[in-house]
Amino acid sequence: MKVEFDQSRPIYLQIIEDIKRQIATGVLKPGDKLPSQRDLAVQLQVNANTVQRAYREMELLGIVETLRGQGTFVRAERSIVEETRGxxxxxxxxxxxxxxxxxxxDAEAILLHVRQKLADTAGNGGERNGK
Amino acid sequence: MKVEFDQSRPIYLQIIEDIKRQIATGVLKPGDKLPSQRDLAVQLQVNANTVQRAYREMELLGIVETLRGQGTFVRAERSIVEETRGxxxxxxxxxxxxxxxxxxxDAEAILLHVRQKLADTAGNGGERNGK
DNA sequence: CTTAGTGCACTAGGCGCCTAGTGCACTATT
DNA sequence: AATAGTGCACTAGGCGCCTAGTGCACTAAG
Known part of the structure; x- marks a missing residue:
């Protein structure tokens, strides 16, 4: 896995954002087990304590649920998933x-820039399935 | 002046961004004198050393020019202003x-959200003079 | 020369983030 | 009971950001 972290922001916050994104996009579903603190630490090449902190924070946020000795799981009921995404x-x-x-x-200029960027991205192999 | 800084990111970086924005939007023009390190520190309720660091960094970036004993000035020639903005x-x-x-x-959904947000903002007293 | 305003260098300390390492409690499996 | 996997708490230290304070060099104005 990639290990790119924004050097100017706390890693544990970036870990939380990444997991929230995976939940919001359905990569992680309610009830899914997250990697163990130790495993994810190795995977991200980060200290286990940093992952521990991210998990603890998410527990307080109500995003995940922890079962001592078993692991950390995605707690999100449907509503929470959608709320997180929103x-x-x-x-x-x-x-x-x-x-x-x-x-x-102004509004027009903003939309123009976004459209332009989207057009670029679409061209460069960044093909997204239209659902 | 307001003192809101994102707690999770270095203040000196946010100071740089703010000044770059002022240059890009023409609030600060080439040749303009920036507030003295001490003054800006008081204004932002930040330590003088933090401002000093921001100014030093901008000097290295070629955005400003320093004249010892006189102050720090916007260096940006036209081209640099536009480049910064871009x-x-x-x-x-x-x-x-x-x-x-x-x-x-996908592209459509992104544009939709932006349009929606722009519509909201236009409605709520966030009136922008049309130049 | 004196004074005020400026950039700049330096020291010292607090605090948060991160790393490193250890140990314990709990669960599930064998 | 023994083992492995897990969450969790704790200590210790490094490093960067920030604060606080001081002093010096330079410039401009009197």
Whole structure:
């Protein structure tokens, strides 16, 4: 697995975001078992304590559930999955639009840039199945 | 001035981003004098050394120019201003689109969300003068 | 020359993130 | 009972960011 972490942000937060994304996209489903703290630590080439911290935080967030001696599992009922997904999207869009407006772009200009980027991506093998 | 800093990221980086944004949007123009390190520190309620670090970094980036004993000035010739602006937008759009795709959204869905957000913002007193 | 404003270098310490290592409690399997 | 896998707590240390404070060199204005 890839180990790319943004050097300027806490790793444990990035681990949480990654797992939340996997839950939101259905890669991880309710009831699924997460890798053990030790395993994920090896996989991400990170210290076990860092993974431990990420898992603990997610437990407090109600995203996962821990069974001592057995492992950590995706707790999310349907509603929570969708809520998580919704929250992530809202935050993303919110921050993007705000930042673009702060740079002086109006609605049209923002949409234009997004369309352009999407067109580029579609061209470069970044083919996405249309569902 | 407001002092809101993202707790999870280095303050000196956020100071740099803010100033780059001001340059990109024309709030700060080539030749303009930045606040002195001490003044900005007071203004942002941050230690002078933190501002010092931000200024030093920007000097290395070629964004500003320092005249010992006089102050720090926006160095950017036209070309650099536009380049800075372009870089910031590219990065923003790139990261936004990538993140949305990682969440499983296709082009249409992404555009829809952006349009929706823009519509909201336009409605809520977030009125932007049409230049 | 004196004074004020500036950039800049330096020391010292607090705090959070991360690493490293150890040990214990619990569960499931054998 | 023994073993392996798990979550979890604890200690110790390194490092980066930030704060706090001081002093020096340079520039401009009086």
């Amino acid at each position: 929250d992530m999207v809202s935050t993303l869009v919110e921050e993007f639009v705000t930042a673009m407006q702060a740079l002086g772009y | 870089d910031m937008v590219s990065t923003l759009v790139e990261e936004f689109v990538t993140a949305m795709q990682a969440l499983g959204y």
